[in-house]
Amino acid sequence: MIAYGLVALAAVLFALAYADGYGKLAIAPMDQFKVKPLFGGDTVAWYTPTNVTFWLGMSILSIFALMVMGTRGRAVIPSRGQSVAELAYGFVRKMVEDVAGKDALPYFPFIFTAFLFILSANFLGLIPASFTPTSHFAVTVVLALTVFISVTVLGFVKSGAGFLGLFWVSSAPLALRPILAVIELISYFVRPVSHSVRLAGAMMAGHAVLKVFAGFAGAMGLASVAPILGVVAIYGLEVLVSAIQAYVFTILTCVYLKDALHPHH
Numbered sequence: 001m002i003a004y005g006l007v008a009l010a011a012v013l014f015a016l017a018y019a020d021g022y023g024k025l026a027i028a029p030m031d032q033f034k035v036k037p038l039f040g041g042d043t044v045a046w047y048t049p050t051n052v053t054f055w056l057g058m059s060i061l062s063i064f065a066l067m068v069m070g071t072r073g074r075a076v077i078p079s080r081g082q083s084v085a086e087l088a089y090g091f092v093r094k095m096v097e098d099v100a101g102k103d104a105l106p107y108f109p110f111i112f113t114a115f116l117f118i119l120s121a122n123f124l125g126l127i128p129a130s131f132t133p134t135s136h137f138a139v140t141v142v143l144a145l146t147v148f149i150s151v152t153v154l155g156f157v158k159s160g161a162g163f164l165g166l167f168w169v170s171s172a173p174l175a176l177r178p179i180l181a182v183i184e185l186i187s188y189f190v191r192p193v194s195h196s197v198r199l200a201g202a203m204m205a206g207h208a209v210l211k212v213f214a215g216f217a218g219a220m221g222l223a224s225v226a227p228i229l230g231v232v233a234i235y236g237l238e239v240l241v242s243a244i245q246a247y248v249f250t251i252l253t254c255v256y257l258k259d260a261l262h263p264h265h
Contacts, residue, residue, distance in 0.1 A: 029208040029215075033135055052139075055131045059121040067116070088116065092250065099254035103261055110150070111257070114143065115250040122203060122242035126235070134245075135203040137196060144196035147253050155260035166263040195252060202245050206238045 038049040066088075070081025078086060092112045096104050118134060125132025133139045155163035167184040169177055213234060216227040 029211040032131070032207060032211055033204065035136075051131045052133055052136065055121070055124060056133050056139075058124055059117055059133065062120045062124065063113075063116045088112075095251060096254055096257075099251060100258040100261065104254070104257050107154075107257060111250060111253055114147070114253060115246055118143070118199070118249055119243065119246035122246060123239075125203065125207065126238060126242065132203050132207060134199055135207060137200045140196035140200040141192070143199075143249070144192040147195065147256060148192040151253075151256045151260040154257075155263060158261060159263050163260070163263045166259055191256065195249065199245050199249055202241055206234065206241055210234055210238065 035044055035050050035052055037044055038051060038054055041048075044050060066081060067085050070079070071085045073079065073082065075082060089112065092115050093105070093108055096108050096111055100107075121132065121134045121139075124130055125135065155166070159165075167181045167188065169180045169184065172180055210231060213227045213230045217231060
């Protein structure tokens with residue numbers, strides 16, 4: 001009940017933060033995704049600190065606070081912060097071992113870091129008037145390409161030319177194997193596209209819907225109970241989606257890593 005109350009309070013704050021005022025319906029759901037200079041102005045250069053820079057930094061600081069500051073005591077009876085850190089560590093480690101095998105554990109730090117970064121960025125984006133870095137393809141594409149390039153290079157390093165066996169379906173009839181190889185090759189190179197679009201699309205869509213309902217709440221005055229209830233419901237769903245998208249990105253990374261380590265399976 002306390003958790004749901006906090007979700008409801010955050011949703012109402014979200015509605016107030018993005019409402020346009022009583023009697024005024026001027027919904028612009030995509031404005032929240034604009035990249036803006038952090039210290040004012042209109043020009044954004046490659047070196048300009050922006051709202052994206054700020055919230056990316058906040059994501060890193062939140063991970064540091066949880067994993068370093070939260071576990072610094074290393075108590076036998078863990079604190080709440082240490083419990084959350086240990087739970088996240090055990091959850092992702094088991095995922096890597098179950099999906100990619102024990103020989104994938106040396107790459108666990110990279111996967112765990114990606115999981116924590118996406119999870120923290122998604123959750124911080126739910127703070128009213130904040131910014132969600134993972135709603136931008138510039139962020140998710142970099143993450144997806146990092147995974148794609150890393151597992152591809154790893155596949156060739158581990159197996160050499162044998163890594164190409166990933167595209168050769170030896171169990172299929174011989175006449176179909178070249179066709180299936182082309183299909184598998186195309187499917188392989190589409191991976192970073194689907195990997196990045198899934199995450200950015202889910203975060204962008206949910207926040208856009210929240211902004212629409214918040215706009216209605218601001219325009220309807222005393223009759224805004226219905227859209228505010230809608231914001232509460234969608235906000236609760238977005239909390240779930242934020243966690244699920246981090247999980248999906250991570251488990252797909254484990255699947256791709258398994259292909260790199262065991263191309264013939």
